[in-house]
Amino acid sequence: MKLSAKALAVIIAVVLLGGIVLSNTLGWWNTSGGQGGSRGGSGQGQLQNIDNPAAGESHSEEQAAFDGSIRGKTTFQDLLEWGVPLENIETILGSPLPERSLQVSAYCQQQGLSFGRLKRSLQEEVDKIQR
Amino acid sequence: MKKIRFFRPRSIWVRSIVQLFFFALIALIVVNNTLIENQTGFSIWPRKASIHALCPFGGVVTLYQLVTTGQLVQKVHDSSVVLMGLVFLLAVLFGPVFCGWVCPLGTVQEWVSRMGRKRLRRKFNHLVPHRLDLVLRFGRYLVLAWVLYATAQSGRLVFQAYDPYFALFHFWTSEVAPTALLILGLTLGFSLLVERPWCKYACPYGALLGISNLFRVFSIRRIVRNCRSDGACGILCPMNIPVDNLEVVRDHQCISCLECTSEACCPVKDTVVFATGDVK
Ligand code: SF4
Numbered sequence: 279m280k281l282s283a284k285a286l287a288v289i290i291a292v293v294l295l296g297g298i299v300l301s302n303t304l305g306w307w308n309t310s311g312g313q314g315g316s317r318g319g320s321g322q323g324q325l326q327n328i329d330n331p332a333a334g335e336s337h338s339e340e341q342a343a344f345d346g347s348i349r350g351k352t353t354f355q356d357l358l359e360w361g362v363p364l365e366n367i368e369t370i371l372g373s374p375l376p377e378r379s380l381q382v383s384a385y386c387q388q389q390g391l392s393f394g395r396l397k398r399s400l401q402e403e404v405d406k407i408q409r
Numbered sequence: 410m411k412k413i414r415f416f417r418p419r420s421i422w423v424r425s426i427v428q429l430f431f432f433a434l435i436a437l438i439v440v441n442n443t444l445i446e447n448q449t450g451f452s453i454w455p456r457k458a459s460i461h462a463l464c465p466f467g468g469v470v471t472l473y474q475l476v477t478t479g480q481l482v483q484k485v486h487d488s489s490v491v492l493m494g495l496v497f498l499l500a501v502l503f504g505p506v507f508c509g510w511v512c513p514l515g516t517v518q519e520w521v522s523r524m525g526r527k528r529l530r531r532k533f534n535h536l537v538p539h540r541l542d543l544v545l546r547f548g549r550y551l552v553l554a555w556v557l558y559a560t561a562q563s564g565r566l567v568f569q570a571y572d573p574y575f576a577l578f579h580f581w582t583s584e585v586a587p588t589a590l591l592i593l594g595l596t597l598g599f600s601l602l603v604e605r606p607w608c609k610y611a612c613p614y615g616a617l618l619g620i621s622n623l624f625r626v627f628s629i630r631r632i633v634r635n636c637r638s639d640g641a642c643g644i645l646c647p648m649n650i651p652v653d654n655l656e657v658v659r660d661h662q663c664i665s666c667l668e669c670t671s672e673a674c675c676p677v678k679d680t681v682v683f684a685t686g687d688v689k
Pocket residue numbers: 629645646647648649650652658662663664665666667668669670
């Protein structure tokens with residue numbers, strides 16, 4: 279049996295895109311949080327604040343989707359909940375912890391700091407916990 | 410008397426369209442993800458998907474962890490495992506079509522290579538000494554072994570720090586490691602001299618998918634009785650496979666691009682075909 283390039287193109291598109299649609303219907307297609315992200319993406323189990331187990335229930339979907347990366351919307355509260363010690367955050371900031379609900383990126387903007395640089399230092403702390 | 414075409418289409422145009430489609434799709438998803446993460450209040454669609462979630466190789470590196478602990482490696486999601494399954498299915502049937510038709514990094518290398526080909530003409534893609542080339546091509550299996558081992562050991566996506574694919578779609582962010590940027594730069598630079606240098610010498614996923622060439626259902630087959638032995642298929646194969654000396658291509662480097670077939674560079678109809686074993 280011979281196959282032309284056009285037929286192959288159609289098969290590739292159908293298998294990949296159709297496969298995604300089918301897996302989505304079956305509930306297997308998880309690209310951020312839910313089963314995938316929390317199952318392994320992040321080792322979220324290790325990172326949840328054990329002092330406050332209820333905190334996990336009130337998490338927004340984005341927080342539940344935590345995958346070990348500090349992003350623009352990550353707040354200081356998130357860092358604490360992931361298990362980064364307060365002192366370590368304050369040492370990196372070189373000042374007392376600001377309002378917990380403040381986003382790290384917004385804090386950088388307020389203070390005229392480079393988000394990239396601060397993010398790298400904080401990320402190292404998050405990574406240490408995951409290890 | 411076999412019909413000989415005087416007009417030789419130089420490439421499989423439908424492949425270029427498929428490549429462009431998947432490149433644009435991934436680029437769009439990455440842009441959308443950035444918009445959502447930066448809380449711009451605007452997104453193309455509301456659902457988030459990081460590039461890790463769309464990489465089937467993520468499914469491969471997480472397999473050990475998934476089987477032994479039921480967990481996925483950090484940053485990998487269920488979608489990667491689904492994609493891994495779909496790409497394996499395609500590979501068993503058609504070989505590494507993911508590399509030749511879908512992978513955006515392969516596509517970008519091909520785009521850059523067009524400039525190199527224009528400058529170097531016949532020398533392009535024939536610069537690396539044959540023996541050295543043969544040895545270097547097994548380098549990607551070493552990379553594969555290291556990535557699988559290091560990921561299984563650490564439970565982390567260690568390859569991200571070296572991954573030119575991640576760097577390609579995140580070069581503007583602080584998430585990209587300098588090593589990944591350097592490797593991306595080298596890959597694009599060498600693409601001016603060699604076709605798909607990353608795929609040939611270093612890609613761990615290409616190494617894994619390449620194994621499917623040994624048993625795939627549809628293969629590149631040269632019908633010897635029709636062949637005029639003009640060598641066009643071998644010269645124009647991007648992966649330098651001597652198709653003109655083979656009856657069935659089982660080379661671990663074939664990417665199923667179909668550029669050697671009678672639909673593309675071979676001037677004689679039904680001489681180099683993509684077919685199952687019953688076509689002789
Ligand atoms: S043998 Fe043919 S299909 Fe395989 S890589 Fe070379 S040109 Fe592409």
